[in-house]
Amino acid sequence: MTESDHQRPDPPTSARPLSVAVVGGGLGGLAVAIALRQAGHSVDVFEQAAALGEVGAGINISPQATKALSALDLGPALEEAGDAVTGQIQRSLTTGEQLAETRLAGEAAARFGAPYYVLHRADLLGVLADATDRARLHLDKRCTGVDQDADGVTVRFADGSRHRADLLIGADGIHSRVRACLYGEDQPVFTGQMVWRALVDARTLPPGILGPHGFCGWIGKGSHLMTYYLRGGQILNITTQSDADAWVEEGWSAAGDPDEMRAAFPGATPDLQLILDAVTSCSKWGLFGREPSHQWGDGRIQLIGDAAHPMLPNAGQGAAQALEDAYVLGRWLAVRADDPEAALAAFRDVRIPRAHAIQRQSRLNSKLVHAGDWERRQDAFRAREARGDTPLGMNWIYAYDIESQWAHRVEYPLSHTDAPLDGAA
Numbered sequence: 001m002t003e004s005d006h007q008r009p010d011p012p013t014s015a016r017p018l019s020v021a022v023v024g025g026g027l028g029g030l031a032v033a034i035a036l037r038q039a040g041h042s043v044d045v046f047e048q049a050a051a052l053g054e055v056g057a058g059i060n061i062s063p064q065a066t067k068a069l070s071a072l073d074l075g076p077a078l079e080e081a082g083d084a085v086t087g088q089i090q091r092s093l094t095t096g097e098q099l100a101e102t103r104l105a106g107e108a109a110a111r112f113g114a115p116y117y118v119l120h121r122a123d124l125l126g127v128l129a130d131a132t133d134r135a136r137l138h139l140d141k142r143c144t145g146v147d148q149d150a151d152g153v154t155v156r157f158a159d160g161s162r163h164r165a166d167l168l169i170g171a172d173g174i175h176s177r178v179r180a181c182l183y184g185e186d187q188p189v190f191t192g193q194m195v196w197r198a199l200v201d202a203r204t205l206p207p208g209i210l211g212p213h214g215f216c217g218w219i220g221k222g223s224h225l226m227t228y229y230l231r232g233g234q235i236l237n238i239t240t241q242s243d244a245d246a247w248v249e250e251g252w253s254a255a256g257d258p259d260e261m262r263a264a265f266p267g268a269t270p271d272l273q274l275i276l277d278a279v280t281s282c283s284k285w286g287l288f289g290r291e292p293s294h295q296w297g298d299g300r301i302q303l304i305g306d307a308a309h310p311m312l313p314n315a316g317q318g319a320a321q322a323l324e325d326a327y328v329l330g331r332w333l334a335v336r337a338d339d340p341e342a343a344l345a346a347f348r349d350v351r352i353p354r355a356h357a358i359q360r361q362s363r364l365n366s367k368l369v370h371a372g373d374w375e376r377r378q379d380a381f382r383a384r385e386a387r388g389d390t391p392l393g394m395n396w397i398y399a400y401d402i403e404s405q406w407a408h409r410v411e412y413p414l415s416h417t418d419a420p421l422d423g424a425a
């Protein structure tokens, strides 16, 4: 299939174009604005920050998310901005022994139907921003409230202004104000996991240090690190995750101390120690979440991305799921523009089971990877490899073909995500 072959959403025919307000100019908000504009609608994006921005860190775009971006005509820009990954190896954090390998190129890429990319987050946001109508992107606009009636939605902003639209998409992240307006204040809870993030100059490190794919995970008891190259090998990205009893900072992220970060991984194998020694600045995050929920929106208001389905990063799927949301919502609002509330309900019907299953898999992956029982984890990795799956059982997520499946609801029984973990939960 080439870029131009893919099915385009049917343009609204008898229905008038809808006016849509999107709250949040992150990855999900910009992607949904692009999808809805391609579906023929009139879209305004409202972002609270004075400038578009992303944290200084890497992000994985798994094959099915690549397919969603390609379906939004962003395939060439993604290829230009990102690095296609041929695979990943997992090593022991303390001994350096290789524990598993995930192949993502060749036969695997053919099975998944698209490449797996890594990007600097700012570069991915740039791909989306370049395809966004800048005249309709309103910065410094913090949403403080929303009201809906039979004819539309009114969004209120901190500067006292208001905006009226037919529909509202809440893409305002895990601390979503739109969500709070619909369902009341409920603070996301600390997941018992914390993260360090750092970018280092890869030229200061031996070239082969991340193994054959330039992507290496380091697994230990109660913690792991993901390390991979960005921007053609110039930058080495480090993202860690550790079990933690409590998160004491007031906010949910904080500047970190590189020495404290290094000290968090005692007994690191020499290659990993070299990488940690190269860290000169870092940030420290507490991971917050919510249980899978059906509170995804109501009437003319729809939540997407982390506002609807926050998840632990252990499947690398939070942004990927926001991109899937964007494409599927664009399709439904193309074919059911005559009845937008029915379109939103159909979107939820398709998306909720898949997002819930991925939220569950993310949590289970975290338990498996951090398990103290080394043999049990290795058995689980080997069992999946033997049946042609990735060590973390991700085939069902990566092989999803969004262009043919966007209107299909698939039920994923709990056992679908529990069973592949071979009892690790």
Ligand SMILES: Cc1cc2nc3c(=O)[nH]c(=O)nc-3n(C[C@H](O)[C@H](O)[C@H](O)COP(=O)(O)OP(=O)(O)OC[C@H]3O[C@@H](n4cnc5c(N)ncnc54)[C@H](O)[C@@H]3O)c2cc1C
Binding pocket: 023, 024, 025, 026, 027, 028, 029, 046, 047, 048, 049, 058, 059, 060, 061, 141, 142, 143, 144, 171, 172, 173, 174, 175, 176, 177, 195, 239, 285, 287, 304, 305, 306, 307, 313, 316, 317, 318, 319, 320, 321, 322
């Ligand atoms: C350590 C870590 C690693 C991760 N790695 C990956 C990965 O490799 N692959 C992957 O797919 N996902 C990954 N994720 C998850 C991913 O980062 C998120 O799921 C994704 O960024 C969610 O996008 P979003 O647009 O829904 O929300 P956000 O990125 O949170 O964007 C929300 C936007 O809304 C704005 N906003 C908030 N409130 C308001 C308001 N009241 N008014 C106006 N604007 C507002 C914010 O300023 C922001 O711009 C990772 C997450 C973490 C923590």
